[in-house]
Amino acid sequence: MLSRSAERLYWLGRYLERTENTARLLSVHMNLMFDLPMSVEISWRNLLTIFGAGERFFQLYETPDEHNTMRFLLADTNYRGSLFSSLNFARENIRTSRDLMPDEAWQQVNEMYLLIREKSDSTANRRGRVILLNDIMRGCQRFTGFLSGAMSQDDAYRFIQLGRNIERADMTTRILDIGSTLLAEDRSDKMREYENTLWMNVLKSLSALLMYRKHRRLRINSGDVLDYLMKDANFPRSVGHCIDEVETCIRYFPQSEELFENISTVKKLLKTTDFYKITPKNLHELLDNIQVKLDEMHQQIAATWFLAVN
Numbered sequence: 001m002l003s004r005s006a007e008r009l010y011w012l013g014r015y016l017e018r019t020e021n022t023a024r025l026l027s028v029h030m031n032l033m034f035d036l037p038m039s040v041e042i043s044w045r046n047l048l049t050i051f052g053a054g055e056r057f058f059q060l061y062e063t064p065d066e067h068n069t070m071r072f073l074l075a076d077t078n079y080r081g082s083l084f085s086s087l088n089f090a091r092e093n094i095r096t097s098r099d100l101m102p103d104e105a106w107q108q109v110n111e112m113y114l115l116i117r118e119k120s121d122s123t124a125n126r127r128g129r130v131i132l133l134n135d136i137m138r139g140c141q142r143f144t145g146f147l148s149g150a151m152s153q154d155d156a157y158r159f160i161q162l163g164r165n166i167e168r169a170d171m172t173t174r175i176l177d178i179g180s181t182l183l184a185e186d187r188s189d190k191m192r193e194y195e196n197t198l199w200m201n202v203l204k205s206l207s208a209l210l211m212y213r214k215h216r217r218l219r220i221n222s223g224d225v226l227d228y229l230m231k232d233a234n235f236p237r238s239v240g241h242c243i244d245e246v247e248t249c250i251r252y253f254p255q256s257e258e259l260f261e262n263i264s265t266v267k268k269l270l271k272t273t274d275f276y277k278i279t280p281k282n283l284h285e286l287l288d289n290i291q292v293k294l295d296e297m298h299q300q301i302a303a304t305w306f307l308a309v310n
Contacts (some may be wrong), residue, residue, distance in 0.1 A: 005100060005161045007306040008093040013163030014110070019162065020140035022083045023133045023170040025050065026073060028205040030126070033066070036194060044069040046181075050174045054083055072128060075120040083136065087113050100156045104146060112139040127213050156250065160250045160300065165261035169242035170294050173287045175205055180284040183222055194220060198223045206237045222278035226283070231270055238292065240270050246297065259300050 029047055034301050045064045048054040055073070061068040065081055075084045091113045094258060098106050101200030115135060144164075151157050179202070199220050203209040208229060215232070218224050232238040250256040273286060 002189075003305055004305040005097060006155070007302070008097045008154055008249055009100065009159040010163040010301065010306075012090055012093040012097065013160035014167040015065070015086045015093065016143060017164045017167040018081070018086040018141055018171070019083055019090060019112075020117060020137055021168070022051075022081075022086065023071065023136040023140070024207065025171075025175065025205050026083075027130065027133045027137070030070075030130070030141050030202055032198070032201045036197070042198065046178065049080055051092040051178070052174070053079065056081075059222075067124065067143050070123055074123045074132075075116070075131070084116050087116060087136075101147070102150050104150070105143060108139060108143045108146065112136060117210070130242040158249045158252055162246060165242040165249075166235060166294055167299075169239045169246075171290060172206060172229060172237055172239050175282060176226065178202060179222060180224060180280045183283065195222070196220050202229075208235060208237060211235055224228075224272060226275035226278070230273070230275060243267060243270075247301060253305065255304050259297060259304075262293050262297050262300065288305065 025047070026140060029044075032042065033044070035109050035211060043064070044066055045054070046122075047069055048064060051073065057064065057069075057072050060076065069218050071083055072079055072100055077080045077085060077088075078249070079085060082194065087109075091109050094106050094109050095099070109143070112135075119128065119132050122132055144238070147157065147160065180196075181240065199222060200209065203212050204223060206229065211222070211224070215234075216228060228235065229238050231240045233244060235241055243263055243266050247260070250259050250295050269286065275283075
């Protein structure tokens with residue numbers, strides 16, 4: 001297939017995954033903020049940290065309160081990582097790739113784009129925001145389910161999967177970086193009191209709570225949550241599973257040697273890390289290291305299979 005087409009499909013996968021993850025994370029964080037007492041050290045600023053968007057936010061807004069943070073992450077067209085921007089980029093990539101997938105796929109993405117464009121003003125009130133986020137999450141899931149059941153599992157599909165799993169692994173590491181705060185030795189007594197609730201919301205943000213309960217059969221605690229979301233080979237949003245999916249996809253493509261080396265490095269990091277004994281500092285360094293490796297994978301994918309732009 002044409003390198004230009006492969007690049008569009010890859011970014012379609014990334015942007016739609018980013019859209020769904022953003023919607024899920026905003027929804028869970030809202031519930032967390034409203035349920036916890038104000039004395040717990042979790043704030044709207046934590047969302048900006050997860051998205052790595054603090055610097056850009058303060059260029060546009062002064063105070064990281066609920067209204068500004070939600071406006072920025074949901075509908076701000078001046079921030080390329082907002083939910084609306086991600087969906088807009090996804091729409092543009094699928095619009096120019098309509099000959100490679102079923103028509104219904106384009107219709108689904110276009111409907112989500114029109115929905116958020118029409119209802120962006122509703123982000124100012126909580127009820128409207130919750131409804132919009134739920135609609136977006138369902139739309140992304142319908143798109144993913146439709147492709148898995150109605151699109152040939154060929155190179156076009158694999159490039160979408162490749163983008164989706166790199167983006168998913170990156171977001172999982174960003175969410176788990178909250179663990180650096182939750183495990184800190186200097187955390188308050190109130191934080192310690194609500195620690196299990198906070199880890200439960202980490203699981204919820206990745207739709208992992210039920211599967212964690214089913215397969216671990218344990219009380220929620222930091223070691224088991226980290227081990228499950230980093231290593232579990234069967235849970236689709238664990239870092240380990242995403243890396244396995246990336247490896248499966250690139251086996252079908254030529255000139256993948258450097259990518260396999262990076263994949264082996266990440267797998268070795270996951271295998272040799274004891275998440276039951278890891279310190280907050282080491283956890284933060286590990287997650288940063290994996291994010292760097294994911295970015296290197298992206299750069300290798302772009303250099304190997306996408307058209308170079310001078």
